[in-house]
Amino acid sequence: MSTDEDLFTDPPTTADGVIEAVAEAPIDAVRLQFTDILGTVKNVTIPPDQIKKAFEEGIYFDGSSIEGFVRIQESDMRLEPDPSTFAVLPWRKSDDGTHAVRLICDVIDTTTGKPFEGDPRYVLKRVLDRAREMGYEFNAGPEPEFFAFATDEGTATLEPHDTGGYFDLGPKDLATDLRRDVIFNLEEMGFDVEASHHEVAEGQHEIDFKYDDGLTTADNVATFRAVVRATAAEHGLHATFMPKPVAGINGSGMHTHLSLFTSEGDPAFYDGDDEFDLSETGKQFLAGVLEHAPAITAVANPTVNSYKRLVPGYEAPVYVAWSDVNRSALVRKPAARTPAASRIELRSPDPTANPYLALAAILRAGLDGIERDLEAPAPVRENIYEFDEDKREAYGIDTLPGSLGEALDALEADDVVLDALGDHVAEKFLEAKRQEFAEYRTSVSEWEHDRYLETF
Template identity: 75%
Template sequence: MTDEPAPDGGLTDEERDVLERIDREGIDFLRLQFTDILGTVKNVAVPADQAEKAFTEGIYFDGSSIEGFVRIQESDMRLKPDASTFSVLPWRDTSARLICDVINTSTGEPFEGDPRHVLKSALTRAEEMGYTVNAAPEPEFFLFEEDEEGRATTKTNDAGGYFDLAPKDLASDVRRDIIFGLEEMGFDIEASHHEVAEGQHEINFEYDDALTTADNVATFRTVVRAIAAQHDLHATFMPKPIPKINGSGMHTHISLFTDDGENAFHDGDDEFDLSEAAKQFTAGVLEHAEALAAVTNPTVNSYKRLVPGYEAPVYVAWSDRNRSALIRKPAARVPAASRIEARFPDPSCNPYLALAVLIHAGLDGIEQEMECDDPVRENIYEFDEAKREEYGITTLPANLGEAVEALEDDELVLDALGDHVAEKFLKAKQAEYDEYRVDVSDWEIDRYLEKF
């Protein structure tokens, strides 16, 4: 988060440092970045000599043109750059990026429709309960070849599998360049590897506070696409671009820390090394999972990934061992690493909204002192319906329409989004699902046109 503004309305020390760096590194343009409610990164480019004005006055833009923002009669919005997010773009070394908060010009207050503000509100709730939130995502993506006109195909550029090396993994050089670009932008990369499906990849970056993590996810997707394009490849975070193979997830690790820096999720005396707060947090996420899915898995295509048989979690349960459950407790080498892993989000989500609703749901579990069921240690994929009923295991929504209905009925998750975002998000997702329902797919044509 940004440091406090100077009392005289001038620049903060951090903002002055950014201005000095702009001058020292010869930056010509600044890209002022934010996201719409669907998670699409937007930006306004300004000459670098406007940086001081951007910090002290903000940069105005037309909010009525942004998905889910405001109506045309209330369109003037203002971008306030967060100096801590300054980073030089590795593929344009005279341009830099600043992530912005959106300000309502009529009130001077943060705009309630800004996804970054929605996440900040969740973090404020955690802070009031005595916690800070750390998170780390694992966004997966596919690399596809482009056609002669530079348009994306679904032809993968390699035939690699999980952890494969060259020559099967032909994209190792692309991943290397992506990692170099991310590191130039301040990322601490932990690992990268080829994923299970052909053309599928994963690059993991280190844990950080939840706001920085959400910023990093937005940046990550931009960097991956830009550097892949330099290799004449198209990178996509679409959850299921190819049928009948594994889709792309964004497993999200979360933990809470107390004011004194202790991991509130760790208890060395517990069988699973999890504190009561961690179990209650887990219970809260499971309790609200169906509604959360509308935000963490927000596209029609998301539910093509969330089917049994392709290592995607669809069963509302948790486990300390296997990956068939919705939430997993990963092994931790040290107490500070104790955490839970929500395995159902996918990389098409808005990272600010997804983290916000996960945090609110977990905190609700703590506030309500929810009971957490025992972990399921068997492979739930092998359960039949009767055994799932015996264990009390339900499933995530089967499609976006069901997820939207669950969201409409869940006051906690709606409140987490706020009235403005909830209304606009539901409207957009209902329209998306309605458009999908009336479409006729190639599969239907191939199956029925000559048969009937």
């Protein structure tokens, strides 16, 4: 019989195991989780006695109400739970000792019985399949940052909850308890947390968890954001993954480490005879990421606010180059202690990205570099932030798009990244983001009032 402790220490990973655990353990609700095209986590809650039906028949829902899914006349969708994603929600324990559990689902198109092309999880699965056909397994390790702000009667403010800075200790860092509780909750949900620390800005934090295969990593990013926000709320705080909530200070990024392994389990990015310990495959992958970086930016930095972070002066990467020794380039080649740790780090993504779409776009770009035998440019080992425009031009260094509108233009012109997203997601994503950018362009900000209202 499954016990309360078993749910955390030995969670089931098969459909039969989940059905048995839900029947026998103190569980009062099952949340079926999925993600819309914009990366917002959605869920449908079912009572425990419906879990067998969920696995055998799926759970139907109205897709027309989900951003970017289907039209009203095509609204029926079906959720199919992935039993390997079973996890208890640690912060959700009732007074009677019962728990709620979570299962991440794939979305099925009921008209065809096949995976729904608008399901971001399916988008990533499709690109992962392409990598496997080429003989590779894809791993990723994100480093998501976030801010924690005070609340005023439950409403979020922009007041940082502490005055700490990079790697500070208490009393400046007041979030030790918050980060500790986030880590406890993550670990109870199966995460392997590697490190946590206060980031550069006041109220800003980073918690890093171990890399994993691409699909698990995307699932983990979606889960991580939910855990952080729920845990912060328990502390009376509001956690936000908004890239640049406060002007004049560092924004929040999600540096993402990337690697390929062969089907035999060998690290495909490692070459001990190379100056940078980077194989030809690794350099081709890197070249693909650099070539498609403008289009990737639309997916990995998908909000108007993302481009308030991607500006020179706040350690955010805006220059399309790579390096092994400095962080001013878009891609960094970190030192690797072992061949298996050989990887590249893409520093532009931010935590508002839909993790499934972002990883799909990045992976597809890298695979394109391998397929076309692209040659990586020479690394730039100087501080690009100190270059003037003429020197950047002499080095052949381009700049990432400066706005969401520019990034969307780049995406529309990039057949490789569009192919990664698929026709349905590409169309709906561009439609939603074009509307967002149009609304932003026609809005009038407080800065404009302060600057112009009494001057003109």
